[in-house]
Amino acid sequence: MEKEIKMDVKLQEAKDSIRDIVDFPKEGIVFKDITTMLKDEKHLNTLVESLYEQYKDKGITKIVGLESRGFILGTVLAYKLGAGFVPVRKPGKLPAPTYSEKYSLEYGEDEMFIHQDALNSEDVILLHDDLLATGGTAKASINLISKFNVKNVFVNFLVELDFLNGREKLDTDYQVDSLFHF
Numbered sequence: 001m002e003k004e005i006k007m008d009v010k011l012q013e014a015k016d017s018i019r020d021i022v023d024f025p026k027e028g029i030v031f032k033d034i035t036t037m038l039k040d041e042k043h044l045n046t047l048v049e050s051l052y053e054q055y056k057d058k059g060i061t062k063i064v065g066l067e068s069r070g071f072i073l074g075t076v077l078a079y080k081l082g083a084g085f086v087p088v089r090k091p092g093k094l095p096a097p098t099y100s101e102k103y104s105l106e107y108g109e110d111e112m113f114i115h116q117d118a119l120n121s122e123d124v125i126l127l128h129d130d131l132l133a134t135g136g137t138a139k140a141s142i143n144l145i146s147k148f149n150v151k152n153v154f155v156n157f158l159v160e161l162d163f164l165n166g167r168e169k170l171d172t173d174y175q176v177d178s179l180f181h182f
């Protein structure tokens with residue numbers, strides 16, 4: 001019980017360290033800058049330990065991390081969970097045959113790619129990204145994963161911007177969790 005309260009306090013402190021940058025990268029966007037949280041070793045430790053506790057018993061075999069901020073904790077978590085790491089990448093980055101999905105996000109449009117041999121039907125996936133805004137990026141990535149007929153998928157974000165209703169766009173039976181809500 002005391003341990004849980006301590007973790008709640010630590011998570012609140014980590015959340016409070018996320019910085020707002022107004023009008024970045026475009027006018028009208030309030031950008032959630034997680035670098036102020038990640039640079040602090042105690043916050044980084046809190047994030048990793050909290051996510052590890054949440055997913056350690058789910059049988060995760062691979063973390064799918066979204067370029068680029070999804071790579072930061074995605075690889076650490078893969079290591080902690082004893083899972084592999086698969087990058088979902090932006091155009092022109094993956095060298096072997098790929099599947100791809102176009103999408104729009106809060107401040108633009110892009111396309112995401114995954115290697116055609118990245119996942120298999122034995123995999124239990126944890127899809128990880130730093131932030132859920134409009135949900136375009138995450139939905140495109142879920143569509144990519146759905147090409148592989150994997151056993152199960154969990155979806156995780158550090159930050160969710162509730163007012164943009166991105167979760168509705170995900171339209172999925174998968175369990176979706178975010179550590180921090182704004």
Ligand SMILES: O=P(O)(O)OC[C@H]1O[C@H](OP(=O)(O)OP(=O)(O)O)[C@H](O)[C@@H]1O
Pocket residue numbers: 066067068069070104105106107129130131132133134135136137138166
């Ligand atoms: O829910 P959405 O509206 O789709 O937006 C969320 C996405 O936007 C950001 O990525 P960005 O494309 O800026 O790339 P980066 O991680 O390389 O900074 C963020 O890391 C998510 O991937």
Ligand SMILES: Nc1ncnc2[nH]cnc12
Pocket residue numbers: 029030031032033105106107131133134
């Ligand atoms: N408001 C926002 N802050 C940080 N990353 C984002 N990606 C999409 N929208 C974002």
